[in-house]
Amino acid sequence: MTYLLIDLVFLASAVAVLAVALAREPDRARLVRRWWLPAIVSVLVLVVLTVVFDNAMIAAGLMTYAPHTVSGARIGLVPVEDLAYPVGGLLILTGLWILLRRRPA
8 A cells, every 4th residue: 555545545634634624613714714814824844844854754764655655756755645644634634623612602
């Protein structure tokens, strides 16, 4: 199994959770207007931190990847597949936050 396939399953699950959360939100337009910029800034910060620290961990020998499990595209030493995890994490956590938060009565 390749990391790309794992990423697709993870990202599809995260998008599904967020889609369900937004579909159940009565005032979704206001919510999206209010949170799209912080979400984009958050994902950019997470991706940059992932690239920096994954490069350090790979260079130190803490992580290795079998060549047949990655696509071959890299940013420094980091396979691009690794960037799906912070993006998916942000999507799924945002969806869960929307689903589980308290709403005014």
